Amino acid sequence: MRQLVVGVGDGGVSRDPDVLIVTYALGSCVAVMLHDPVARVSGLVHYMLPESSMSSDKSNGRPWMFADTGISCLLRATLDHGADKRRLVVFAAGGAQVMNDNSMFNIGKRNCLALRKALWKFGLVAHAEETGGTEARTVRMEVGTGRVWLQTPGGEPKEMNARLSAVQRRPE
Amino acid sequence: MTELNFDQLLSGTVDSVLETMFFSAAWGPGEPETGGAVLASRLAFHGRPCGTFAVCLSEPAARLLAAAFLGEDVEALTDSQIGQVVCELANMLCGSLVSKLESEESFDLAPPELVPFGSETTTGFGAPPAARQSFEIEGGVLTVTLHLEAVA
Amino acid sequence: MALNIMIVDDSPVMRAFIRKVVGLTGLDVGEYCEACDGEDALKSLGERWVDLVLTDINMPNMNGEEFVRRMESDDLLRSIPVIVVSTDSSHSRVQQMMALGAKGYVSKPFLPEALRDEVERVLGGGT
Numbered sequence: 001m002r003q004l005v006v007g008v009g010d011g012g013v014s015r016d017p018d019v020l021i022v023t024y025a026l027g028s029c030v031a032v033m034l035h036d037p038v039a040r041v042s043g044l045v046h047y048m049l050p051e052s053s054m055s056s057d058k059s060n061g062r063p064w065m066f067a068d069t070g071i072s073c074l075l076r077a078t079l080d081h082g083a084d085k086r087r088l089v090v091f092a093a094g095g096a097q098v099m100n101d102n103s104m105f106n107i108g109k110r111n112c113l114a115l116r117k118a119l120w121k122f123g124l125v126a127h128a129e130e131t132g133g134t135e136a137r138t139v140r141m142e143v144g145t146g147r148v149w150l151q152t153p154g155g156e157p158k159e160m161n162a163r164l165s166a167v168q169r170r171p172e
Numbered sequence: 173m174t175e176l177n178f179d180q181l182l183s184g185t186v187d188s189v190l191e192t193m194f195f196s197a198a199w200g201p202g203e204p205e206t207g208g209a210v211l212a213s214r215l216a217f218h219g220r221p222c223g224t225f226a227v228c229l230s231e232p233a234a235r236l237l238a239a240a241f242l243g244e245d246v247e248a249l250t251d252s253q254i255g256q257v258v259c260e261l262a263n264m265l266c267g268s269l270v271s272k273l274e275s276e277e278s279f280d281l282a283p284p285e286l287v288p289f290g291s292e293t294t295t296g297f298g299a300p301p302a303a304r305q306s307f308e309i310e311g312g313v314l315t316v317t318l319h320l321e322a323v324a
Numbered sequence: 325m326a327l328n329i330m331i332v333d334d335s336p337v338m339r340a341f342i343r344k345v346v347g348l349t350g351l352d353v354g355e356y357c358e359a360c361d362g363e364d365a366l367k368s369l370g371e372r373w374v375d376l377v378l379t380d381i382n383m384p385n386m387n388g389e390e391f392v393r394r395m396e397s398d399d400l401l402r403s404i405p406v407i408v409v410s411t412d413s414s415h416s417r418v419q420q421m422m423a424l425g426a427k428g429y430v431s432k433p434f435l436p437e438a439l440r441d442e443v444e445r446v447l448g449g450g451t
Contacts, residue, residue: 086350113197117240188433238337260337264432271431276416
């Protein structure tokens with residue numbers, strides 16, 4: 001399989017079933033992954049910060065860097081590739097508390113809250129989520145099947161199981 | 173209950189409500205608003221115990237909470253919606269707190285109302301509040317006040 | 325087949341929130357019907373059929389307890405499933421509402437997915 005590596009503050013979408021989307025070292029950052037099982041479209045955003053209002057300059061140049069603009073970009077790109085929002089399966093990982101960050105501005109926690117806020121705004125909810133904790137994570141997503149694997153340092157890859165709604169579980 | 177327990181219950185309730193339905197968080201203690209653009213809401217509760225509960229928050233903070241709650245852009249909100257969200261915030265904080273004070277017996281909440289800033293802590297009880305705390309949140313400060321009716 | 329959903333709460337913004345949560349289920353909703361209290365809700369139920377009612381408890385004019393009691397005493401309305409969505413999570417209140425005929429109960433504050441799951445469970449599609 002060909003790898004499409006998504007870096008920090010970036011995103012990517014594909015319809016190529018031979019592609020594996022990968023993003024590494026999710027510490028306080030969060031990765032959101034979308035998959036349409038009928039259109040076989042998959043996309044991933046690796047955002048660093050919760051709100052684009054934190055820096056208007058950066059949000060203009062790097063919208064994938066923030067939860068609000070990044071998830072919006074991901075959703076739009078996924079729909080542009082032929083996905084149907086009602087069919088989307090949503091995965092999320094990351095948002096760890098790293099480097100003894102017990103401050104009131106814990107970026108990992110704020111990124112997790114921003115994740116839920118953005119998903120709520122766009123009428124989505126995560127079907128599988130591995131967030132919080134203290135460990136960095138790496139995620140890999142098969143574009144064609146929508147299967148996602150998560151790995152922590154020193155650990156084995158573990159598949160994330162999506163808990164679908166009753167409507168999504170019905171055969172097409 | 174000791175004063176310390178009330179404060180702990182209050183801050184735990186604020187954390188829970190803000191994170192669950194407002195996708196927000198309290199970032200630590202804050203200084204209460206002293207004026208300016210501020211929204212306040214108050215409601216009474218009846219059961220065991222009885223009392224009043226009030227919230228007060230700066231207008232920018234109220235806008236951000238309302239936008240998050242409704243899943244809308246801040247610019248799209250009306251003043252009416254923001255006021256209604258502040259009332260619903262008071263309702264949820266009060267209900268959640270009172271449920272913890274007495275988890276076995278049911279209680280009634282009066283409808284929350286927007287009130288002029290400064291009057292939200294006026295009650296007929298004559299006693300100081302059982303608890304009052306201010307929290308720094310995105311956009312400003314949230315102050316919550318709990319008054320309990322003295323038990324005869 | 326499209327479902328008609330009734331949301332009963334004296335807070336317009338809470339009704340909007342619940343409506344958005346129902347949207348997360350992906351159910352085919354034909355019509356949302358909103359009411360500000362039990363009295364308003366009963367009037368609406370006399371004019372249209374709904375497949376699910378979500379109701380608060382603390383409301384003016386007629387509270388949720390009386391509203392559910394009236395639904396249960398009506399031959400036609402008692403077949404409509406009711407989910408209570410309330411700040412009152414006391415043990416006695418939950419028991420009382422379930423005994424009156426409610427099929428589900430969600431305490432505020434709630435995660436959107438928690439209410440979504442309860443709607444799916446009560447309508448028979450959930451696990």
